[in-house]
Amino acid sequence: MNNNESQSNKKDEENELTAKEERYTYDNEEQQDKLSEQDAAIEEELLKEAGEELPEDANDEIRAAAAPSNTEAAQQAPKGGSSKAWIAISAILAIALIIVLIKPPFGGSNETVATVNGVNISKDRLYDELVLAGGAATLDNLITQELIGQEAKAASVTVSDADVTAEIDLIKKSFGSDEEFNATLAQYGMTLESLQKDTKVNLTIRKILEPQTDVTDAEIQKFYDENKASLGTPEQVQASHILVATKEEADAILAELKQGADFATLAKEKSTDPGSKDNGGDLGFFGKGAMVPEFEEAAFALKVNELSGVVQTEHGFHIIKKTAEKAAVVPTFEEKKEEIRKQLVATEANELSEAWMAKIREKAKITNTLATETPAEGAAGTEAVQ
Incomplete structure (x- = not known):
């Protein structure tokens, strides 16, 4: 290999590395955009189906239930700034349990679940309304979960409680x-x-796709x-403070x-x-950016156990005592190597998951009694039963 070829190969490798890094950088923004677009689409569909039959306050409940399918949830990598989005996505999976627990799709029940002025509301009627308010999407979620489970079994993939705990810690x-x-969690009605x-x-999806990452x-x-x-x-730094409304009060306390x-x-x-x-004024440890600028500047400038003068902020007048400090800690590459590897693998698996999910749905034999499209219009391998 001559020198020009060597330089060309090296440049290609650098370009590929840069391209991957850009994907890691913008992955969270792209996932957030997908979430917002699908939220809007599903809300519009549900409102169209149920808007004429339910009162306005019921439509509000439908909007609260409208969310991406479990396929989208599986594609979200719960890391970094996307954690809140992941929790939001996870919250909607509960609707699947609501419908399934009401009654089996092919069963029948006249059991009364409520009465209004002596008129019974049956479990059948409740189930039918839930189907209108998102039953097709819920069934699709369950189909997706079953497909994932079957693929995991075929690949001998298991996820332990310890794996889940470690991921939630991240x-x-x-x-x-x-x-x-x-x-x-509470905001999204989750536990x-x-x-x-x-x-x-x-x-589970990440472990299935991990061998395909590089x-x-x-x-x-x-x-x-x-x-x-x-x-x-x-x-x-760790600091304590005394806050009062006037400078005169603060001056008197400082003298004491x-x-x-x-x-x-x-x-x-x-x-x-x-x-x-x-707590005697103790604020615990905090870093830069946690307090208003005037307070932060004074606290970080003090020596341990030193008192400040009177510090004025938008909250009033403070006297600050610095009680401890911690120097910045930069971990070594070896300390963070495995954590970074897992994060980058999760990102690549996330990128692969959409095509993977489409592929396993295409090859699967699926019968969906709630699908409205014909087999030619729907996903390959899915049979719509009318």
Whole structure:
């Protein structure tokens, strides 16, 4: 091989590496766009089907239930900034359970589930309304889940509880705290248990497709070099403060502290910050960007156990005491190599999943009694029974 050919091959490898990195960078934005587009399409379809038969408040419930199919949910990689989107997608899977638990699709039941002024509402009637409000999409979700399960069995793929726990721990890292994570679950009507179930589906697809990915050591190194700072822990300080409404109050408290008064005691007695006063003013550890600029600048400038002067912010007047500090920690490549590899593999598997799902649906023999299109119009391998 001559020198020109060697340089050409090297350039091709660099271009390929750059292209993959761009896919990793924009993957989250593309997934969010897909989610928004499919949300709108499904909402329009459901409203069209049910809008004339249900009152306006019932349409609101349909909008709440309208969401992407489980196929889309399986394509979402729960990592980084997409974690909230993953939780939102997972939340809609619960509708499948609602319909299935009402009654089997081919059964019949006149059991009364409610009465209105002596008039019975039967389980059959409830089931029929649920079908109108998304039954076809729900059945398609169940078909997809069954296909994934069959493919996993054929590939001898299993997902353990430990795998699910580790994945959810990674999701939690993208939230500021456990409280924010739990609040997001609550926002979408989810529990930790339902998220665990949906995460298991996502991990199953990832494990099936992992042999088809081609993440290299060079790609892992490049990702580490470009994201080194965000992979570590930034500089943090721990501080306590006393907040009051006027500068005169703050000046008087500062004078007491300089004469030897106990900071925690004065914070409990005089601070107006309800979130910290009962803890003696302690705010715990925080990094840059967590506090308003004036407070942050003063806190980071102090030495441990040093008192600030009176610091004015939009919240009032503060006296700050720095109580501890943690230097920034940058992990080594070896410490983060496996975590990065998993993230890049998940991204590549995510990119492969749409074509893979279409392929396994095409080769499968599926009978769907709720499908409205003819076999020629629908997906290959799916038989619509009218």
